[in-house]
Amino acid sequence: GAGVSQSPRYKVAKRGQDVALRCDPISGHVSLFWYQQALGQGPEFLTYFQNEAQLDKSGLPSDRFFAERPEGSVSTLKIQRTQQEDSAVYLCASSSTRLAGRSSYNEQFFGPGTRLTVL
Amino acid sequence: GQQLNQSPQSMFIQEGEDVSMNCTSSSIFNTWLWYKQEPGEGPVLLIALYKAGELTSNGRLTAQFGITRKDSFLNISASIPSDVGIYFCAGRPSGTYKYIFGTGTRLKVLA
Numbered sequence: 401g402a403g404v405s406q407s408p409r410y411k412v413a414k415r416g417q418d419v420a421l422r423c424d425p426i427s428g429h430v431s432l433f434w435y436q437q438a439l440g441q442g443p444e445f446l447t448y449f450q451n452e453a454q455l456d457k458s459g460l461p462s463d464r465f466f467a468e469r470p471e472g473s474v475s476t477l478k479i480q481r482t483q484q485e486d487s488a489v490y491l492c493a494s495s496s497t498r499l500a501g502r503s504s505y506n507e508q509f510f511g512p513g514t515r516l517t518v519l
Numbered sequence: 520g521q522q523l524n525q526s527p528q529s530m531f532i533q534e535g536e537d538v539s540m541n542c543t544s545s546s547i548f549n550t551w552l553w554y555k556q557e558p559g560e561g562p563v564l565l566i567a568l569y570k571a572g573e574l575t576s577n578g579r580l581t582a583q584f585g586i587t588r589k590d591s592f593l594n595i596s597a598s599i600p601s602d603v604g605i606y607f608c609a610g611r612p613s614g615t616y617k618y619i620f621g622t623g624t625r626l627k628v629l630a
Contacts, residue, residue: 404561433618442522442607442620443562456616491561506550506611508618510561 402426404511406492412517413482421477421514425494432475433508434467435491443491449475482518489513525608525621532598533629540624541592542608550611551591552618553582557604565606566593600628 405424413419425432431450435443436459445459451472460467464483469475479486493508525542532538542551550569554562566577568584568591575582581594591608608621 435620442525442609442623444522445617445619448616459617493561507564507567508552509564510554512559512561 404492404494404509406490406511406514408514409512410515410517412519414519415482415484417482418478418480419482419516421479421490421516423475423477423492423494423511425473425475425492426496426509427473429494429496429509430472431495431497431506431508432469433493433495434475434477435493436461437489437491437513439488446477446490479516482516484518487516487518489515521619523608523610523619523621525624527624528622529625529627531627531629534598534600536598538595538598538602538626539592540606541590542610542621543590544610544612544619545589546610546612547588548610549588549613550618551582551584552609553580553591553593554607554609555604556607556623562607595626598626598628600630602626603628 407422433448434446437443447467448456449469452469464480466478491513493510495506495508497506523542523544552567553565556562566575566582571588572586573584579596605623605625607623609618611618
């Protein structure tokens, strides 16, 4: 398909386990974002990639969270030693343009998300 | 985490009525985006705004980028049952890469 895809769609982990969440952006999209959405809340920014460069990781909640995009396409969000408070939907979004300057056209398209439940 | 003030929190309206919701920020934003999210799905982009004062329409939806660059509103005219969902605003503060989302407006349409 032409949209952003994420896998798995659902993940159940025992507390302390490591998990890896995958995002396949729209082909050719330069920008990639990860968000965390808690139940009943809006998405919260985690990190931003421009091609393979991670330009902003200020939203990652702790050093247990790590994201990479080694070839500037697929991205993986890894959470080590999962805790119950990590339970949330993790959303990926991509955009065809770079974030630059005061007014940059940057329409983000979201994937369906991965629902992570930590028991 | 940081979220924008979005109001109202929820709305129950009759089919055919118009709907208005807004977002405010304490910071100046370069971009405002409006999304709709349905259960189990990611947000879907409705309208994007890039200039202060800009007014943009997408079918029955109209959104405006506030002149102060600290607010935006979304109007839906002649609502229909499929408008049901959660509507989010999102803004990008000047000089940053991150988008900050609103708390959401939950819309229910009564046929």
